[in-house]
Amino acid sequence: xxxxxxxxxxxxxxxxxxxxxxxxxxxxxxxxxxxxxxxxxxxxxxxxxxxxxxxxxxxxxxxxxxxxxxxxxxxxxxxxxxxxxxxxxxxxxxxxxxxxxxxxxxxxxxxxxxxxxxxxxxxxxxxxxxxxxxxxxxxxxxxxxxxxxxxxxxxxxxxxxxxxxxxxxxxxxxxxxxxxxxxxxxxxxxxxxxxxxxxxxxxxxxxxxxxxxxx
Amino acid sequence: xxxxxxxxxxxxxxxxxxxxxxxxxxxxxxxxxxxxxxxxxxxxxxxxxxxxxxxxxxxxxxxxxxxxxxxxxxxxxxxxxxxxxxxxxxxxxxxxxxxxxxxxxxxxxxxxxxxxxxxxxxxxxxxxxxxxxxxxxxxxxxxxxxxxxxxxxxxxxxxxxxxxxxxxxxxxxxxxxxxxxxxxxxxxxxxxxxxxxxxxxxxxxxxxxxxxxxxxxxxxxxxxxxxxxxxxxxxxxxxxxxxxxxxxxxxxxxxxxxxxxxxxxxxxxxxxxxxxxxxxxxxxxxxxxxxxxxxxxxxxxxxxxxxxxxxxxxxxxxxxxxxxxxxxxxxxxxxxxxxxxxxxxxxxxxxxxxxxxxxxxxxxxxxxxxxxxxxxxxxxxxxxxxxxxxxxxxxxxxxxxxxx
Amino acid sequence: xxxxxxxxxxxxxxxxxxxxxxxxxxxxxxxxxxxxxxxxxxxxxxxxxxxxxxxxxxxxxxxxxxxxxxxxxxxxxxxxxxxxxxxxxxxxxxxxxxxxxxxxxxxxxxxxxxxxxxxxxxxxxxxxxxxxxxxxxxxxxxxxxxxxxxxxxxxxxxxxxxxxxxxxxxxxxxxxxxxxxxxxxxxxxxxxxxxxxxxx
Ligand code: SF4
Numbered sequence: 001x002x003x004x005x006x007x008x009x010x011x012x013x014x015x016x017x018x019x020x021x022x023x024x025x026x027x028x029x030x031x032x033x034x035x036x037x038x039x040x041x042x043x044x045x046x047x048x049x050x051x052x053x054x055x056x057x058x059x060x061x062x063x064x065x066x067x068x069x070x071x072x073x074x075x076x077x078x079x080x081x082x083x084x085x086x087x088x089x090x091x092x093x094x095x096x097x098x099x100x101x102x103x104x105x106x107x108x109x110x111x112x113x114x115x116x117x118x119x120x121x122x123x124x125x126x127x128x129x130x131x132x133x134x135x136x137x138x139x140x141x142x143x144x145x146x147x148x149x150x151x152x153x154x155x156x157x158x159x160x161x162x163x164x165x166x167x168x169x170x171x172x173x174x175x176x177x178x179x180x181x182x183x184x185x186x187x188x189x190x191x192x193x194x195x196x197x198x199x200x201x202x203x204x205x206x207x208x209x210x211x212x213x214x215x
Numbered sequence: 216x217x218x219x220x221x222x223x224x225x226x227x228x229x230x231x232x233x234x235x236x237x238x239x240x241x242x243x244x245x246x247x248x249x250x251x252x253x254x255x256x257x258x259x260x261x262x263x264x265x266x267x268x269x270x271x272x273x274x275x276x277x278x279x280x281x282x283x284x285x286x287x288x289x290x291x292x293x294x295x296x297x298x299x300x301x302x303x304x305x306x307x308x309x310x311x312x313x314x315x316x317x318x319x320x321x322x323x324x325x326x327x328x329x330x331x332x333x334x335x336x337x338x339x340x341x342x343x344x345x346x347x348x349x350x351x352x353x354x355x356x357x358x359x360x361x362x363x364x365x366x367x368x369x370x371x372x373x374x375x376x377x378x379x380x381x382x383x384x385x386x387x388x389x390x391x392x393x394x395x396x397x398x399x400x401x402x403x404x405x406x407x408x409x410x411x412x413x414x415x416x417x418x419x420x421x422x423x424x425x426x427x428x429x430x431x432x433x434x435x436x437x438x439x440x441x442x443x444x445x446x447x448x449x450x451x452x453x454x455x456x457x458x459x460x461x462x463x464x465x466x467x468x469x470x471x472x473x474x475x476x477x478x479x480x481x482x483x484x485x486x487x488x489x490x491x492x493x494x495x496x497x498x499x500x501x502x503x504x505x506x507x508x509x510x511x512x513x514x515x516x517x518x519x520x521x522x523x524x525x526x527x528x529x530x531x532x533x534x535x536x537x538x539x540x541x542x543x544x545x546x547x548x549x550x551x552x553x554x555x556x557x558x559x560x561x562x563x564x565x566x567x568x569x570x571x572x573x574x575x576x577x578x579x580x581x582x583x584x585x586x587x588x589x590x591x592x593x594x595x596x597x598x599x600x601x602x603x604x605x606x607x608x609x610x611x612x613x614x615x616x617x618x619x
Numbered sequence: 620x621x622x623x624x625x626x627x628x629x630x631x632x633x634x635x636x637x638x639x640x641x642x643x644x645x646x647x648x649x650x651x652x653x654x655x656x657x658x659x660x661x662x663x664x665x666x667x668x669x670x671x672x673x674x675x676x677x678x679x680x681x682x683x684x685x686x687x688x689x690x691x692x693x694x695x696x697x698x699x700x701x702x703x704x705x706x707x708x709x710x711x712x713x714x715x716x717x718x719x720x721x722x723x724x725x726x727x728x729x730x731x732x733x734x735x736x737x738x739x740x741x742x743x744x745x746x747x748x749x750x751x752x753x754x755x756x757x758x759x760x761x762x763x764x765x766x767x768x769x770x771x772x773x774x775x776x777x778x779x780x781x782x783x784x785x786x787x788x789x790x791x792x793x794x795x796x797x798x799x800x801x802x803x804x805x806x807x808x809x810x811x812x813x814x815x816x817x818x819x
Contacts, residue, residue, distance in 0.1 A: 241720065
């Protein structure tokens with residue numbers, strides 16, 4: 001990780017860098033979302049940073065934060081200088097319109113999604129990572145060539161990695177089968193062992209389950 | 216059945232010439248069951264391809280938010296199921312980074328040795344599957360046999376063949392068995408011999424070579440921009456190996472080389488993998504030599520590591536300590552960190568966010584083969600349909616990891 | 620008719636009440652055999668299972684081991700994998716089935732010709748395993764009928780072979796009820812218990 005890179009972008013972009021910090025050996029810059037694309041391009045092209053290796057792009061959901069609900073997190077690396085940096089942007093209103101609370105569908109609607117510029121024009125690799133973010137968090141990337149769901153299916157409603165999506169809520173594509181009751185567990189006691197099954201009831205005194213003498 | 220003598224218009228039996236849409240997978244045998252490629256073909260040449268993943272999305276990240284930090288280990292195991300121990304170690308290192316602790320040296324060597332064995336397994340699976348998908352079933356049997364030898368060691372050490380869940384924050388679940396070194400020392404040469412045998416079967420085979428040479432070529436810069444790491448990146452000629460470039464654990468103390476390709480085709484990827492197995496064997500040997508025969512494997516911090524079982528049963532402190540760790544989880548200080556290790560497929564990163572409680576706030580895995588699979592489309596467009604199989608095989612897409 | 624007499628001599632030792640399930644061919648030394656047609660058919664079926672491996676997740680690693688030299692499933696007459704559902708009669712569902720994958724699995728199952736058998740390999744296929752979440756199908760029996768459940772995460776190859784034998788047994792008996800492989804007791808372990816925990 002590299003402090004110099006942080007200093008450099010702080011110098012060039014000034015107020016667009018909201019804060020920088022270094023913890024656990026990682027250097028982070030929190031940037032203004034409106035300068036997201038610009039700063040990313042600068043990091044790639046500036047010879048002092050030359051972040052040509054795209055590593056990761058993801059998001060974190062903080063529903064309790066007012067104003068900006070999501071952190072978009074970008075990790076970069078320079079193959080030449082072997083340093084790394086993390087960029088973060090805080091985006092998204094907690095609730096674009098008050099009606100969305102009452103009506104979850106409105107929250108999911110395209111227009112209400114938090115938005116940020118797409119980085120696909122800087123690193124082609126951002127493509128799938130942004131699609132994943134869109135799929136899991138519902139973050140719209142402006143200028144993305146092909147923003148579709150990637151891990152979930154088209155018919156899926158909602159964004160599973162948002163904190164308010166219940167983990168166990170399934171949306172099956174197929175209707176579940178109504179099995180005959182007798183075919184469902186609990187199974188018959190001897191079921192499953194082609195050679196019969198010994199239970200504790202069959203056990204003879206002084207012998208173990210298999211009929212060997214106990215020591 | 217229809218009668219054969221139906222009157223046919225001219226050319227009615229011919230396939231529509233342009234363009235033809237084909238869906239390959241997810242039940243296609245070479246697609247590992249978890250990927251679908253929508254292809255548009257002109258003759259046998261691929262015009263357009265759309266790689267669709269997600270058939271094995273199992274909600275790993277969501278599940279991690281529900282338990283304690285330690286309870287993530289079983290899920291982590293099942294990410295890259297070809298080399299679970301590397302994932303275990305990677306995740307343990309990430310949490311340890313947040314806790315700012317370092318495990319004892321004996322444990323580091325132990326982790327390295329197990330991890331490199333797992334890496335050999337990973338490459339064996341990849342090469343075996345790749346060969347099998349190209350129709351060479353015999354080398355696959357050699358590779359599976361070799362893997363079985365390593366699994367014997369794992370089973371002895373961890374108790375499980377595939378999903379070990381053996382890593383712990385601040386150490387390993389158990390110390391090495393007394394026979395660990397002996398077992399590994401006898402297994403590794405046997406494995407390498409089998410690897411050689413398998414390779415001889417393949418690399419003298421004209422058909423196999425023709426199908427992998429100059430197929431699926433990828434350039435350096437594009438690979439970097441795509442976020443490729445690991446073997447696939449090294450095959451293009453970029454010598455980036457986390458173990459060398461940003462050494463973690465005791466990797467800076469071993470002597471090993473990083474094989475690098477020149478053209479970035481399937482052949483290079485194949486050879487890099489094969490060579491890496493030999494380098495791993497070298498590392499294992501050195502790690503075993505450096506590993507002390509006794510000493511602690513876990514750090515001594517009652518807030519992180521479970522007490523010994525007899526203490527739990529006999530002392531009140533032990534009971535409380537055990538209860539706190541099991542019920543509340545390890546208290547990881549609030550903050551975020553990104554920790555990366557070299558897994559079987561490349562840079563395996565964990566970006567973890569903690570809110571200071573015993574439950575992870577967010578665990579983000581940066582799967583190496585997610586990025587590699589992303590590049591698949593670029594490699595196969597313009598190629599022939601049969602080239603998809605070796606290209607896909609050589610990037611070693613592992614569903615659990617790629618689809619999270 | 621050497622093979623027939625071998626079957627006969629085996630059946631001599633078997634208990635009479637098991638006759639129906641174990642004895643397929645009632646041969647005689649005179650060189651002919653009598654059996655019920657459907658028994659003969661079942662007998663033939665059970666040793667020529669053409670399998671379609673629907674392999675998705677980590678269980679695949681064990682499935683590979685099963686096909687490998689050490690465990691060698693071919694010994695049990697389930698050797699030839701057929702990657703076309705229309706040519707196979709045993710569907711192995713190996714690994715987690717996500718909601719997205721479910722329609723694919725159903726299509727594959729529907730394409731198979733009767734009689735078809737299904738083995739759920741591993742906990743995930745049987746019940747969803749510990750992926751109790753928004754994306755995982757809680758057991759393939761929610762969408763297709765299953766003949767044998769093989770538990771384990773992943774099951775050891777021995778367990779799977781148990782499951783395969785169980786299926787063959789069920790085929791002989793013409794029994795289509797659900798079977799599940801239960802743990803066996805290891806006689807060696809009962810006699811000299813193994814020290815499972817290591818000393819630190
Ligand atoms: S049962 Fe276990 S090993 Fe098998 S697919 Fe599920 S999680 Fe993986």
